[in-house]
Amino acid sequence: MVPRRCRHTQEEGRNLARIIVITSGKGGVGKTTTSAALSMGLAQRGRRTVVIDFDVGLRNLDLIMGCERRVVYDFVNVINHEANLNQALIRDKRCDNLYVLPASQTRDKEALTKEGVGRVLEELSQGYDFIVCDSPAGIEHGATMAMYFADDAVVVTNPEVSSVRDSDRMLGILASKSRRAETNAEPIREFLLLTRYDPQRVETGEMLSVKDVQDILSLNLLGVIPESKAVLTASNSGVPVILDRESDAGQAYADAVCRFLGEDLPHRFIHAEKKGFFNRLFGG
Amino acid sequence: MGLLDYFRNSQPKGTANVAKERLQILVAHDRAERHRPSYLPKLQREILDVIRKYVDVDMNAVSVNYEQEESHEVLELNIILPDTVRNMM
Numbered sequence: 001m002v003p004r005r006c007r008h009t010q011e012e013g014r015n016l017a018r019i020i021v022i023t024s025g026k027g028g029v030g031k032t033t034t035s036a037a038l039s040m041g042l043a044q045r046g047r048r049t050v051v052i053d054f055d056v057g058l059r060n061l062d063l064i065m066g067c068e069r070r071v072v073y074d075f076v077n078v079i080n081h082e083a084n085l086n087q088a089l090i091r092d093k094r095c096d097n098l099y100v101l102p103a104s105q106t107r108d109k110e111a112l113t114k115e116g117v118g119r120v121l122e123e124l125s126q127g128y129d130f131i132v133c134d135s136p137a138g139i140e141h142g143a144t145m146a147m148y149f150a151d152d153a154v155v156v157t158n159p160e161v162s163s164v165r166d167s168d169r170m171l172g173i174l175a176s177k178s179r180r181a182e183t184n185a186e187p188i189r190e191f192l193l194l195t196r197y198d199p200q201r202v203e204t205g206e207m208l209s210v211k212d213v214q215d216i217l218s219l220n221l222l223g224v225i226p227e228s229k230a231v232l233t234a235s236n237s238g239v240p241v242i243l244d245r246e247s248d249a250g251q252a253y254a255d256a257v258c259r260f261l262g263e264d265l266p267h268r269f270i271h272a273e274k275k276g277f278f279n280r281l282f283g284g
Numbered sequence: 285m286g287l288l289d290y291f292r293n294s295q296p297k298g299t300a301n302v303a304k305e306r307l308q309i310l311v312a313h314d315r316a317e318r319h320r321p322s323y324l325p326k327l328q329r330e331i332l333d334v335i336r337k338y339v340d341v342d343m344n345a346v347s348v349n350y351e352q353e354e355s356h357e358v359l360e361l362n363i364i365l366p367d368t369v370r371n372m373m
Binding site: 160161164168169172204207208209215216 | 300303308318
C-alpha cells in the first residue's frame with residue numbers, strides 16, 4: 001500500500017502538495033507570524049512543508065523564521081534560473097520537515113511572473129505535502145501571485161473595521177481571480193484566522209467579537225489568536241511563536257494547525273478570565 | 285472597574301456595535317459592486333450618448349441598476365427626462 005502522506009491530496013487522487021495562501025489585504029495583521037507558525041506546526045506534525053515569502057522587496061519571513069543569515073539565493077533567482085531550488089531552499093534547524101524559500105530583497109515585485117511562480121510551485125509539489133505562501137499586503141502583483149495557485153486560503157483578520165473590510169475584499173478576489181476560479185475547478189477552501197483578539201475588550205463591548213466578525217465574513221473559523229506578548233518576544237529572537245508552547249498565542253496556533261488537519265477542537269482564549277470578587281469591587 | 289462603575293454600567297457602552305453596523309452596510313455595498321458585470325459603466329455611458337442625441341439630459345440622468353436574484357438577473361434603467369421635453373409633447 002502506498003503510504004498516506006497527505007489526506008487532502010489523496011482525496012483528489014494525486015500525490016501533490018496542497019498550496020495554502022496566507023492572505024489579508026491589510027498589512028500588519030499577522031500574515032508572516034501566521035505563515036511561520038502554521039508551517040512550523042504542519043512540519044512538526046510530520047508533513048513535509050515549504051514556506052515561501054512572496055513579499056519581494058520587503059522580505060521578512062526569513063527574519064521571523066530566524067534564518068536570515070543563511071539566505072544565499074532566493075525565490076526570484078529560482079524563477080530566473082539563476083539558482084536551482086535545492087540551492088535556494090533553507091532547511092529549518094529545529095524541524096527537518098520544514099524548508100524556507102526567501103523572497104528577494106533587491107528586485108522589483110514584477111519579477112514574479114505567473115509562469116515562473118507556477119513552474120516553481122509545480123516542482124515543489126512533487127516533494128512536499130504543503131506549500132505555504134506568505135502573501136504581501138495589498139492587492140497588487142505580489143499578492144495576486146501568492147493567491148493565484150492556492151488550494152486553501154487562510155484569511156488573517158484583526159477584529160477591527162478596516163481589516164474585516166479588506167478581508168472581505170480578498171475573498172472576492174480569491175473567488176474570481178485564482179486558478180481554481182479561472183478553470184472552474186472546485187473553489188478555494190477559505191478559512192478565517194482572527195488574530196490580536198482581546199477577550200477582555202470584547203466583553204466590555206470595545207472590540208468586535210468572533211461572532212460579529214463571523215456574522216459578516218461567515219467563513220470556516222480556523223482559530224482565534226489572542227493578543228499576546230509572546231508574539232513580539234518570538235519575532236525578536238526569530239522563533240516561530242508556535243514553538244513557545246507555554247504561551248497562549250503558541251497554543252492557539254497549535255490548535256489551528258490541528259483544525260487545519262481535520263481535528264475538531266473547541267476554541268480557546270475567546271473568553272476573558274473571570275475576575276475575582278475583590279478585583280471587581282476595587283477595580284483592577 | 286470599581287464598585288460604582290459596576291452599578292453605573294448596566295449596559296455595554298462600547299463602540300463594537302457601531303463598528304459592526306458600519307461594516308455590515310459597507311460590506312453589503314462592496315459585495316453588490318463586486319457582483320455587477322464589468323460592462324455596466326460602459327453600457328451606462330453608451331445609453332447616455334444615444335439619449336443625448338435626441339434629448340438634452342444631464343450626465344446623472346441615467347441610472348443603471350443591476351440586481352441578482354436566485355434564478356435571474358434584473359437590469360434596471362432609469363432615465364429622468366428634463367421638464368422641457370414633457371412640455372413639447
